[in-house]
Amino acid sequence: MSTSQMNPKMSDQMLGLHAIAKTTTLKERRQKEERKRKQRLEIGPIDGVIPYAGVRNPLTRSNTSYKSGMLLRTKANGYRPAVVLNDSEAEEATKIEAILLPNVRAVTCQPLTIRLPGGKGKALSHTYDIGIELDCGRKKLVYVKSQISLSSRVSNSRIEEIVRHTPKDAADEIVVISDMSFSRVYRDNNRRILMCHQMPNPDADEGVVELVNHCPRAVRVEDIVNRSGLPQYVAWQAIMRMVGAGRIRAERDFVIDYASFIWSAN
Numbered sequence: 001m002s003t004s005q006m007n008p009k010m011s012d013q014m015l016g017l018h019a020i021a022k023t024t025t026l027k028e029r030r031q032k033e034e035r036k037r038k039q040r041l042e043i044g045p046i047d048g049v050i051p052y053a054g055v056r057n058p059l060t061r062s063n064t065s066y067k068s069g070m071l072l073r074t075k076a077n078g079y080r081p082a083v084v085l086n087d088s089e090a091e092e093a094t095k096i097e098a099i100l101l102p103n104v105r106a107v108t109c110q111p112l113t114i115r116l117p118g119g120k121g122k123a124l125s126h127t128y129d130i131g132i133e134l135d136c137g138r139k140k141l142v143y144v145k146s147q148i149s150l151s152s153r154v155s156n157s158r159i160e161e162i163v164r165h166t167p168k169d170a171a172d173e174i175v176v177i178s179d180m181s182f183s184r185v186y187r188d189n190n191r192r193i194l195m196c197h198q199m200p201n202p203d204a205d206e207g208v209v210e211l212v213n214h215c216p217r218a219v220r221v222e223d224i225v226n227r228s229g230l231p232q233y234v235a236w237q238a239i240m241r242m243v244g245a246g247r248i249r250a251e252r253d254f255v256i257d258y259a260s261f262i263w264s265a266n
Contacts, residue, residue, distance in 0.1 A: 043069060043083055050082035054110030056127045058087035068092050072099055073198060076106035076133065084109055090179035091129050091144045093187045096194050098132050100244035106133040112141065114165050126162045131171075141171040147180040183253045192256070193244035196237040204230055204238035209247050213264045222258040 041059045043052055049071065059067050066089040071081040084107075086092035098107050111131030116124040130142035143162065149155045163174055182190070211224050221239055228235040236258075242248040243256065250262045 041067075043085070046083070048081070050077055050080055052083040052085055052109065054085065054108070055113050056110040057085065058091075058110060059085045066092075072107060074099065074104070074106050075135070087129065088144060088179065089187065090146070090177065090181070093182045093190065094130055094142060094144055094177050096187075096190045097182070098130070100190065100193060100197055102245050103135050104132060105135050107131070108133075112166075112170055114162065114167070114170075116161060116165055138173070139171045140173045140175050141166065142175045142177055144177045145179070147178045150176065150178055185255055186252050189252050189256050190244065193240045196240040197244055199237060200241070201234065201238060204228075204234050205242055205245075205247075208235060208238045209242055212242075212248050212262060213266055215264065218261040218263040220258070221256070221260050221262055224262065225258065 040057050042057070043059070045051060059069060065087075068086045068089070070084050070086070070092070072084045072095065073079040073081055084095060086095065086109075095107050095109075098104050108131035110127050110129065113125050113127040116126060118124050128141045129144040132140040132142060134140075143159065145155065159176060166174065207228055207230065208224055211227055212219065221236070224239060225232055225235040228238075230238070239248060239262065240256065243250045243252070243262065247265050248262050249265050250256055250260060254260065
């Protein structure tokens with residue numbers, strides 16, 4: 001039976017039911033979106049620690065995505081510990097990778113928000129994930145995204161638009177990092193290297209680098225530890241720091257241990 005053949009009263013009832021169903025669907029959709037937007041977690045003051053300074057707090061409760069917080073020390077803050085919050089594991093890995101490099105002065109979280117054209121009733125924007133400043137003064141803004149997303153045409157167009165609307169004086173370089181840039185083992189190695197990085201010992205560092213440089217070929221970590229004349233843990237930490245700084249080479253996609261091979265970066 002077509003709508004035109006229906007009893008007018010029945011037709012009005014069906015239209016009313018359709019309107020109720022539509023309203024219910026919209027209400028459920030709003031409720032679903034509200035449930036997805038979990039409450040943000042705030043990190044309170046910590047004695048002796050620089051508070052989080054990003055323009056956006058990425059730390060929310062989530063059942064699906066990786067969120068984390070950590071303390072980092074940089075040259076820019078006089079090596080005082082500062083709260084760092086991460087929106088993803090790839091973002092955390094990128095910050096750790098940067099902080100391990102000897103020519104990096106500062107690593108900042110969520111450093112800049114830019115306005116984008118478009119949007120229906122609500123202005124569009126983008127907040128960069130990471131800011132990196134080198135000793136020479138050169139600045140980088142980093143956009144971190146999953147490889148699946150980066151492979152889409154829509155994502156590439158959005159990145160181009162973000163770059164176009166970023167102020168010229170905001171950075172010398174804009175870098176796109178995929179979550180596939182670091183393997184899981186590489187990330188785990190870097191977390192351990194970071195722990196050693198937080199306990200500097202320049203004399204031990206130079207000692208192990210000199211030993212490795214004088215080896216004609218790859219040598220096991222345990223051999224350098226034994227030859228160093230240093231306490232075992234001191235030599236181990238120095239080797240890990242120098243691997244992170246790029247002064248000693250290792251296969252970082254495999255777990256670095258005493259049996260691992262290392263070689264000179266020269």
